[in-house]
Amino acid sequence: MLITGFDLSQLADKAAQRGRQLLSDLQSYLERDYEQRALPEFGIEKAAEYVGCTSQHIRDKEKDGTLPQPRTNRVGALERRIYNYNDVNQIRRALKRDEGPNDSCARVIFSNLKGGVGKTSHALHLSHFTAREGMRILAIDLDPQATLTTAFGLVPGLDVRVDEDIGPAMTTDPSLISRLIKKTRWNEIDVVPAQLSLQYTDWQMLQERERSESSLGPLPQRLNTALAVVEEQYDLIVIDTPPALGMLSLNAIAAADMILMPITPNFYDIASSVQYFSILSQLASAYTELLRVRQLSLLMTRTDSSAETRGNIALLNKAYGEFLLTNRMPQTRELQRASGDQMSLYEIEVPRGARETYQRAIDAMNGVNTEILQNLRQVWRTLEISHSGA
Numbered sequence: 001m002l003i004t005g006f007d008l009s010q011l012a013d014k015a016a017q018r019g020r021q022l023l024s025d026l027q028s029y030l031e032r033d034y035e036q037r038a039l040p041e042f043g044i045e046k047a048a049e050y051v052g053c054t055s056q057h058i059r060d061k062e063k064d065g066t067l068p069q070p071r072t073n074r075v076g077a078l079e080r081r082i083y084n085y086n087d088v089n090q091i092r093r094a095l096k097r098d099e100g101p102n103d104s105c106a107r108v109i110f111s112n113l114k115g116g117v118g119k120t121s122h123a124l125h126l127s128h129f130t131a132r133e134g135m136r137i138l139a140i141d142l143d144p145q146a147t148l149t150t151a152f153g154l155v156p157g158l159d160v161r162v163d164e165d166i167g168p169a170m171t172t173d174p175s176l177i178s179r180l181i182k183k184t185r186w187n188e189i190d191v192v193p194a195q196l197s198l199q200y201t202d203w204q205m206l207q208e209r210e211r212s213e214s215s216l217g218p219l220p221q222r223l224n225t226a227l228a229v230v231e232e233q234y235d236l237i238v239i240d241t242p243p244a245l246g247m248l249s250l251n252a253i254a255a256a257d258m259i260l261m262p263i264t265p266n267f268y269d270i271a272s273s274v275q276y277f278s279i280l281s282q283l284a285s286a287y288t289e290l291l292r293v294r295q296l297s298l299l300m301t302r303t304d305s306s307a308e309t310r311g312n313i314a315l316l317n318k319a320y321g322e323f324l325l326t327n328r329m330p331q332t333r334e335l336q337r338a339s340g341d342q343m344s345l346y347e348i349e350v351p352r353g354a355r356e357t358y359q360r361a362i363d364a365m366n367g368v369n370t371e372i373l374q375n376l377r378q379v380w381r382t383l384e385i386s387h388s389g390a
């Protein structure tokens with residue numbers, strides 16, 4: 001039956017108007033919520049452990065004015081010094097214990113055709129882990145779903161306005177990237193956010209291919225060119241990609257030194273990894289001269305102890321042995337809860353569930369990130385050798 005008098009355009013307009021009101025109400029709520037959530041705080045012993053010195057050394061340097069006066073917290077009659085990760089990095093710098101890993105910037109991308117495998121979760125946790133080590137990080141959200149962006153406290157459509165995603169740096173002028181970078185509550189982490197309209201960037205790039213290639217270079221190279229503008233300011237660029245191999249992901253691959261592919265050990269994900277690698281291989285042979293990838297690693301995620309998972313892990317080991325990271329990330333409610341609150345495990349002060357569950361989750365995450373960091377150190381070394389030979 002044909003419905004007469006149905007005006008989709010009017011209806012959609014009305015929905016958009018209501019949506020805008022809803023968004024602005026949401027923004028005030030989210031901003032209040034985000035401001036209230038600070039980085040976790042700890043005492044001087046923990047701060048000294050992170051810095052790699054004694055707590056007495058920090059006390060002495062606070063006394064002689066090398067370090068600023070610490071914030072304190074009064075518990076009864078006791079006045080306790082408190083610090084967070086930003087303070088720790090400030091102390092490192094003041095005590096000259098902040099030599100970055102080297103002079104080069106490494107780029108790592110999280111990539112998989114499949115959704116829900118942990119790309120964004122691990123991009124976020126690697127950013128926080130390496131920032132905690134004192135490195136300067138640029139996180140780039142290449143996924144129009146903008147999950148990483150919201151995890152950094154930015155609301156697409158409100159904090160991220162039209163043309164404030166990476167799109168313009170890829171379609172108009174690479175140097176625009178400097179203007180797209182936003183601060184986060186971690187002093188060492190900046191972010192280039194995403195928003196829904198980023199999904200048109202693929203389309204736009206293809207539409208304007210002929211006109212733009214003479215001035216901006218080959219399509220898959222655009223992100224690489226933009227990153228070169230700002231990478232001097234960072235030790236590591238962490239890129240989160242959408243679950244697809246379109247132009248955005250292809251740009252990420254062409255910009256990457258290391259590809260990390262989170263994979264869950266179930267039949268469908270294993271099958272899709274085969275497709276992923278054949279597409280990757282075709283791309284690599286089509287664009288050999290554009291690629292700079294030096295490492296390709298698979299990270300098993302969301303593992304459990306079922307017989308089926310154990311069987312699939314054995315299959316994955318057999319097939320991809322040398323590509324697989326030794327550390328795995330098990331399925332854990334703590335991670336689910338943390339991402340529900342737009343936080344990482346590193347930002348949680350008081351675990352929601354049992355402390356042991358949280359400890360297991362963070363130990364596993366630290367294991368994964370320590371191994372990734374070891375691999376990254378090799379990347380930094382090779383980058384340095386190639387720079388010094390250049």
Ligand SMILES: Nc1ncnc2c1ncn2[C@@H]1O[C@H](COP(=O)(O)OP(=O)(O)OP(=O)(O)O)[C@@H](O)[C@H]1O
Pocket residue numbers: 114115116117118119120121122143145147241242243301302303329330331332333335336337339340
């Ligand atoms: N090890 C884990 N244990 C429990 N939950 C997890 C784990 N890893 C990821 N998750 C949860 O699974 C969901 C999907 O994870 P995430 O967003 O990181 O995947 P993704 O690969 O980025 O997905 P998409 O391709 O849609 O962007 C999130 O809610 C996240 O909290």
Ligand SMILES: [Mg+2]
Pocket residue numbers: 119120121143147240241
């Ligand atoms: Mg994601």
